[in-house]
Amino acid sequence: MKLTEDQYELIEAYLKNELSAPDRASFETDIQSDAALLAEVGRQRDLRLGLRALGIQHVLEQARTNYKTALPAAEPAPKRLAVFRTFAAWPSWVAAASVVVVLGVGYYAYQQTAGRQTDLAYNEAFRSDSDLMKGFPAETVPAETRITFLDAFKNYKAGKYDRVIEQLKTLPTDKQTIHYKNYLLGLSYLANHQPTESIPLLTKAQETPSPELHRKAEWFLALAYVKTNQKEQAVPILNRISTNKANPFQSLAQRVLQKIQ
């Protein structure tokens, strides 16, 4: 049965419980006497349910991604050395070799611990950008480009970072979107566990004239440095953020600094 636009709107209103009591009663009488109309109502109800479920699935998928991202990396602790003889009983060359080994293992353990600290700090602080429209130059972007970005936002929210990277890499660059594109591409690389690739993009994104976008790019750049264990690069940025009361990432930056220093 092919519905007219009015019939379609009437079914929508019925399913959304927006009809007045007399209209509802009259429509229900129509349904009971028209099997084809009844089937259409059933199908439209299914579509509404299915589409509603898709909306829930998107948010659920995002919650799952955030949950997994927040889990600390499960790394084995460095093995402890077993001491089975007194130092004095060893020949001198063994003692010298032992010192080298102990220093080497100690340095390795130190590196591992430092790496784990930055990993923990990163995992605790990194959250997906849930307000992607902030800093997006929606007013000045042509409709076609805007649709591509809106689609990329949807993929990003669904945790399909590979897909976002693919979309944005092939999107022609223009003056209006270059900074935002660099930001979203960098953010997607970071969320996709490719922090090294995200660094040059987030650095460039900071050239934006939009203060909101600049703040976001700066924060995620600091996290990318933390993730790649480049503390000397991360600390000055985190210091800058943590001392700026107006910066929405201030308290997070303070916490990351405490963890890595």
Place this chain on the structure above:
Amino acid sequence: MATRPLPVYKTELDFYEALRRREERAYQFLYAHVFPSFQHWVLTNNGSEMDAEDAFQKGLLNFLLNIETGKYQFQPEARITTVAFEYCKRVWLTELKSARLRHRGTLPDHLELIDTADVEKDLERLDIVSAVQQSLHQMKDICRKLLDWFYVEEVSLREIAERLNMKEESVKSKRYQCAEKLKAFYRQTTNHQRL
């Protein structure tokens, strides 16, 4: 931004309302508070980590759909995380029971006695969801986006009109045409699958 700590809801009703409004942070809160114990439960009941994730996603989807459609109403005496756990648990029990039928095995008594009839009905609904999803993928880009925005992301017709640089009235007509096309694809899909 989703960068603040997870919310702590003052009351169970606040939490319920946040889930009903599909607030992302409420979903995250639910995930973080229920999944670890559910995963442990599945692992101790013949399941793997993948089984746990699968049953958890299905169980939560059913629970959240029931909240949004009003099938599950707020119950002051029941903790929401406990109810969510129960939904997921019953999904896994249903899977275990159907596997037992396939392999003619037995289930432990404490699991056998739990009634999963309601969940089976809810799970049948997921077939409808899957058919709608398949039908949506067959649509042309513009229709898919329009329906997605309106029904999935719940964007208003006015905002969609702005996004597409169209008049609101034209968007309304377009939505009708797209919904009718979707319905036609859905009819084909369900006939094919005999839903």
